Amino acid sequence: MNYSYIIIDDDQESVLKTRAMADSFSELAFIASANNYEEGLNLILEHTPQLIFLEIDPSNKKSNLSLMLINELHRYLKVIPKIIVTTSKKDLAYEAIQYEVSNYILKPLARIDFIKAVLKLKKSEGENVATLTNPHVLEERPAVMVQHLASAIEEPLILCIKSYGDHRYIDARDICYLQADNNSTDIHLNGGEMITAFKTLKHFEGVLLYPFVRIHNSYIVNSRYISRIHTGNAVCYIKNTTSKIPFSKSYKVNIDLIISEISNGNYLEI
Known part of the structure; x- marks a missing residue:
């Protein structure tokens, strides 16, 4: 929003x-x-x-x-x-x-x-949307509003990558990270597949909200797929892959944000 x-x-x-x-x-x-x-x-x-x-x-x-x-x-x-x-x-x-x-x-x-x-x-x-979709609250809401709100919550963001009449649909939840390649962007999916979109990384930074976070001039990462952050070497590790994504000092605050958000969940530090 x-x-x-x-x-x-x-x-x-x-x-x-x-x-x-x-x-x-x-x-x-x-x-x-x-x-x-x-x-x-x-x-x-x-x-x-x-x-x-x-x-x-x-x-x-x-x-x-x-x-x-x-x-x-x-x-x-x-x-x-x-x-x-x-x-x-x-x-x-x-x-x-x-x-x-x-x-x-x-x-x-x-x-x-x-x-x-x-x-x-x-x-x-x-939290406001969750309250609105609470059955006790919805009793007084029009059925059309109920249907719209429930749909907004359940449906994931779908990216459509278009190229010469080809429409490729990607569930945003499947994206591990995005990598800049001049004026295009390589989208890396959790199954190992890579798809090229003819938009800049800055464009994606503007349309993708958290958990997507810019950590480098060349990378946006889906923080849900981060398995390890090594602040000494300035790299993030991607779950179930051998990929290591660098982060730069200028985006260190975003790395701190990711660490903070992970620790705010169901979290135990050993």
């Missing part, structure tokens, strides 16, 4: 930094930014974004930016956008929690914090 977002911050340099960080995630779509309370409120009511990055301790007090903006939104909106506070003040975190913000990211912004925030949003959406 994609999330449209607005940035509300009185510091224009901070706005640019937040946008630069957010725009590196294909799931986040920028709408606009505001530098004060009134402009921010008007933007939210006009565009109804799904996500707001909000500074609550402005350097310019005349901007009136604070958590009170959230209270004002309740006067006009039935559904309040997800709020991610971005500020340098640690001591405002507890107060922000009382306003039920989605996340609290300290400045200077770090990419790993954005990764965690995006994953948390996805997890929240997944």
